[in-house]
Amino acid sequence: MGQSSSTEQGASPEMLEVQSLVASTGALPSLQKSFPLLSDPQTQSIPLPSLQKCFDLTCANVEFDQDVVLKELPLLFTHLGSAIVELFFVADENGVSEVEFLRGYTNICGRAVASTLLNNLFRVFSVACSKAGVRVDLQFELFNDDCKISGALSPRDVCMLLCICWIFSCDSRMLRLNAGKGEGKFSVPDISHLVFSAIEACSEGDAGLDFWDSRVSEIDMQLPAAKIHLWALKNVPHLADCFQQFVHARLCYLTLPEEKSETSCASAHESSSLAISKHRLLTPGRAWAISLSLRGAMYEEMSKTCFPNDDDETIDNLLYQSSVDGKGLNRFWSRVEGYNGPTIMLISAREQKTNARPWIIGALTNGGFENKDIYYGNSGSLYALSPVFHAFISSGREKNFVYSHSQGRSYEAKPKPVGLAFGGSLGNERIFLDDDFARVTARHHAVDKTYQHGNLFPNQGFLPTEASVFQVEVWGLGGRSAREVQASHQKREEIFTDQRRKIDLKTFTNWEDSPEKMMMDMVSNPNAVRREER
Known part of the structure; x- marks a missing residue:
């Protein structure tokens, strides 16, 4: 017989029952x-x-x-x-x-x-x-x-x-x-x-x-x-x-x-950390509000932004920031391509009218962004972040979670929209960010069956709202493993790019093997017998 536990050494039935309940939480040894x-x-x-x-x-x-x-x-x-x-x-x-x-x-x-x-x-x-x-x-x-x-x-x-x-x-x-x-x-x-x-x-x-x-x-x-x-x-x-x-x-x-x-x-937090966070859309207060709707690994990664104890680790989760990396889909793809973990995108914008006030909205995806001309994804959430917070999780009725499409093929009869979208349908997106990251269009929740209903910003009406974009951020919530996979992907892409750029100078400078010499020989003596080398 092995060593007997405390529950086998004369513990009362009351103690056994309580220990069983605490053991289910995993905290009994502590x-x-x-x-x-x-x-x-x-x-x-x-x-x-x-x-x-x-x-x-x-x-x-x-x-x-x-x-x-x-x-x-x-x-x-x-x-x-x-x-x-x-x-x-x-x-x-x-x-x-x-x-x-x-x-x-x-x-x-x-x-x-x-x-x-x-x-x-x-x-x-x-x-x-x-x-x-x-x-x-x-x-x-x-x-x-x-x-x-x-x-x-x-x-x-x-x-x-x-x-x-x-x-x-x-x-x-x-x-x-x-x-x-x-x-x-x-x-x-x-x-x-x-x-x-x-x-x-x-x-x-x-x-x-x-x-x-x-x-x-x-x-x-x-x-x-x-x-x-x-x-x-x-x-x-x-x-x-x-x-x-x-x-x-x-x-x-x-x-x-x-x-x-x-x-x-x-x-x-250290004053330097607070000063840095004020220049980001995902401030500790907004990150904490989002974290209260999450569980598991995504909660832990978001907590690093709420309560940063290591600035380097926190910055490592910031995949894209338009004020630093530049606006537009091309700059966006250069920073987020290859990242296959959950992400959160934040968009700061203001309506194009007199006395308009800025607002911030967000979109959480459970996977990375892909260049597709159709909606994809299996879950996600939308957020109103400033000046009022609201969380709009998946409604379970449709699966039009994410749409991210760059310029398509030429001469398409019906070209697909170029930009990023969340919810709604093609042409009636709940949120649509154009390819230049200059304008964002927010539509009433009536067009969207993917996410729960609610206003993305105060006084949102039934008509589509077009606003000028100030800043866009994308944060990764997939942890260190997702960043390592992305780094490996980016390194592989750099190698392929370098290989495509390389030129065989020896072949390029050899006159005997050039197409131009062959044409000159044919013109000078068109009746010459030429044997094909096999």
Whole structure:
């Protein structure tokens, strides 16, 4: 017989059941190592202050890349630990036992439907605000397997909730990358486009706001909590994952309790990184919004843009930038050809009319771009990115995901459009970017059955909108392997190009073998007998 496990050494049925649930998440070995670090050897329980301290954040020097200054956040962070422990961990007079420690983890990070996970996040936010003396109008009706949310939140409350989720994500990523040391600096970027998205969804498109000039702190309205819940499920379905990742990292990447207590979310990314990101369309705030609609490998690659810890690695994902590489399909193909992984394209444009405002839209593809005169692809998403964020995933009705066609054959009776397109059909594309990357045409969602319905920018009408393009970016989300394959493809193309350019100078300069000498001989003596060499 092999070595017996802890589940075979007299563990109670209750412990066996809880261990089975935690094992399904893959976190059981890490939690079994963390419990002795946090627990009191005499009572074999974790004192409440120690467990609460695990989840508290010290944010005395948080910097925001936006006009909204949320003075309540530092106070709110100091009450997060007590709110989390109060809601999900059951304690006795000695503290939290190992069974309740594992059960509490399961209550937060166990498998559950998205609406339940989102309710957990809202409950933590509500209790933390209450403990910090910040008034938030949220009520919850708890049932056996469900939780009904009611009340309302102001735009400022929504912004504060999103900021907390951003810091949850940053903190968990720093702990994971730095092996539990919690070192690193980061900043809350501009996330106003997400707040405006919630406002527009809750007001059903009749908010009456100028989203380009509005400031979140100055908007006085109440947004129904139930509608915010529905908005999050549609546009940022993985928002609650930020809370799960935070709890998992805080409990599974522990080293020593005293080292853990010194973790802080002090400041921004390195200033150079922030300065560089401001010249890109895919800013950390926009990248984070997109990442909340992704999972798996694409989420990890997008996170490198949200929370860059290595500028070289982040720049490596930038395949094409029109302001640097030049506009047009030829320059585009020279940079993206051979890349077979998922990509995201961003287009910044402005309508060709007086007092028009710029907007940014995006398109996610699950494969690389191909030069075809038909639509291709098997999945994808469209995004409204600025000034308001919305995600339009595949509707499942049609498969006209991507169209990318360069100049076709001459004298075609019905030439195909030359440019890039997403959704719709040939001649009625949802988004069409011309071959010079000078103009983009956006059409109403009625012409498109591939992607979900919705406006790509505020006040989009039923008629096609033609806009002047400012900048185009393409980012690769296929990881290092996709870039290595592309590099190999580009190197092979360079070799072929060099071979085609080479000239055999020896043959070219040999007069005896030239066609011109043969013609001259024939003219000078046409009756001469010539034997064909075989």
